[in-house]
Amino acid sequence: MESFVSVDYSRAQFALTALYHFLFVPLTLGLSFMIAFMESIYVATGNQQWKRITKFWLRLFAVNFAIGVATGIIMEFEFGTNWANYSWFVGDIFGAPLAIEGILAFFLEATFFAVMFFGWDRVSKRFHLLSTWLVAIGSNLSALWILIANGWMQYPVGTTFNPNTVRNEMSDFFEVALSPVGISKFIHTVGGGYVTSALFVLGISAFFMLKNRHFDMAKKSFIVAASFGVLSSLFVLFSGDESAYQVAQKQPMKLAAMEGLYKGEVNAGIVTMGILNPDKKIGDDKEPFLIKFEAPYALGIMATRGLNNFTPGIDDLVYGNAKFSVPSAQSRIDSGKIAINALSEFKKAKEAKDELAMQKAEQILQENMSNFGYGYLDKPESIVPPVALTFYSFHIMVALGSYFIVLFFVTLFLSMANDIERFKKILWLCVFSLPLGYVACEAGWIVAEVGRQPWAIQGLMPVGIAATNLASVNVAISFTLFAVLFTVLFIAEVKIMLKQIKIGF
């Protein structure tokens, strides 16, 4: 029970850090590009108004950037402090993208951020512009490598287990770096960041237009944001479809939870809106939904990219479905236990210097390796993530994403037609939509991370084994300290941001 509580605190602490961190990252990802566009226009036209526009958004960028850096460092080190067993078990693979992120991206960001911020009168116009672009590229590059690392946890490829060192070792770097899950995660996540940034600029610009302050500059920013929003929201739509397909292929349980699908179906439909039945239990015959609206065939097509294919549900994945060759969780648990047992046999044989027994044990181990992590689970139902949290987060994200597409198209059309200021209600809508980008991003991360429970590494290592062996009181204290500190700093950030917005261009 002790370790259970400790791992829960570690999870809470990591979730807290990640959720806070991702309040600041989206803006860094997208606003950096928008500022680079704005400054490019300034350099190309020499129009001082564009310089003021650039500098205004840069001020807000800097306020946001500082706290993003502060929360980011914790994420890296928490792999060691709270997930030490994980760090050893897969550090051989996972450490590399993090180190590459540091070398390729962090130094680029840190070095050129100083130029972007302090260099207006110290370097040439063109070098300053180059620096702004390099900050944007650097921050997006760092997202690439961390998401490759995250993608690897969702779909571990390019690795083999070495029983001598008792860890996974990298066998193919390019398989890790070019993993389809990692790449689609990257595209979808940075796309989400761009949309959030576009909403941020759109909302604040709309506010200035409504108050008739800095009208020209606000309207110019508004048009940049709406254009950027149109492009990025389409980008998010298509990458979202690809992400869902990857989830269906690699993490079918997560997909089933996202859709609240208990009994698998051929040509399954997508629940577009619904309320889950709180009394529903795994394996029973109760209806999973109190109310639902469904788009027929859609889930089957999205998940399998074809017709007449079977999409497994939660019950199929837990109890197995012989008709569609879905193995039961129990059979995978049994196989996992065989793997774990073979590992200890291997060690005994190694100590006894019995080569033949070592070979035999290793063969059994490798045959069952794909189920290794299942051997640590106590019951088949353990493979089911929290369904309601995953389902609602997913649907909130999709609903908001669809709304953003419409909003960006409408605002771009109206602002290009040059009379957006007449549509006050739409401008207010833009102001109130500002926080929704953040809601969608956070919901997306909840889907990605809660939806893959109980796994730290899909199929290989459950979270309970991955966590550092710490007395829970330690993590309870550190969790509380983090919660207090992050909250205080977040309040400071929001207050400063609001004040800077009030000061204006």
Next chain:
Amino acid sequence: MYEMLQIYWWIVVSLLGGLLVFMMFVQGGQTLLECVTKNELEKDMIINSVGKKWELTFTTLVMFGGACFAAFPLFYATSFGGAYWVWLAILFCFIIQAVAYEYRKKPDNFLGQKTYEVFLFINGSLGVVLIGVAVSTFFSGSEFLLNEHNFVEWKSPFRGLEALANPLNYLLGIALFFQARVGGNLYLINNIDDSELRAKFRASLKKNAMFFVPFLVAFLLWIVLKDGYHVGDGGVVEMLKHKYLLNLLQMPLVFLMLLCGVVLALFGIYKGAFTASIKGIFPYGVGVVLVVMSVFLVVGLNDTAFYPSFYDLQSSLTIKNASSSLYTLKVMAFVSLLVPFVLAYIIYVWRLMDKRKLSADEVENDEHIY
């Protein structure tokens, strides 16, 4: 091949350690705010001078962690997971630094300017001392056991804070603190164009050097006199008398590096404190990097356990048993070829940005300042 790469990666980690310690002039500068300045403008000048570099130091720290994770994951897991509280305390000291520069003078900053200045002081003092204490355990050892899965079991309930109970660990911690202040003074002499302030930095430099040098010497004496963790036949770890002194004698290049480093650092201090030159930071910087690198090389190479456990000698970490696989080290070695390129653009940008020194006028009138 495998052994060569392990050594190569230990050298890279040592270099990063050296660069990090040199870059701590930012932290040192932060602790000078109250002692050296007489008015708000002077304080702002210091903040804006080191403020242009704080992110590089921060990034070097992150990179140091990342390189350890990628090249020596067992060290990363054992030390960070085991000595939990020491590392978290260091992290807290750095979280508060990251926001302090940007938020200190901003209107409506919630906590007030003073609080952010206290944050900068904590980062520059406690943060630096704790890093020194943590690295000092590379010599004094820790209390842990690795189980059959190589998962760490830390034997002290204080999870790393017990290192603070060993007075000898403070030698490096305090030396590092004064080193940072010496570096801070030298950097500020170079970076700020103000004769009155420069005179103050020179005076402060002398005072801080008087503490830095004895603590550094004491630390070096401690390690050359103490027994060390030697890796004997078959990888068995055992205690060996004067192990680190032997390492220096058996690796004359490293010894030479240490001597050159000390001489250069002292020369830099001399230039800064006793001449009108503003370039003392350069020999000092190279000297600090060399000294720190040689200390890391002494504790990691020549069959030495660099992260020893005095609870269970055989759980001690060496660059062999803690390293990544051959394949990963190879991939990472290719990636490390980018390091000179990264260093080159950092140096280029640094020179470009610092061509014109920071003046009171700029701090008073520029809209983009901290």
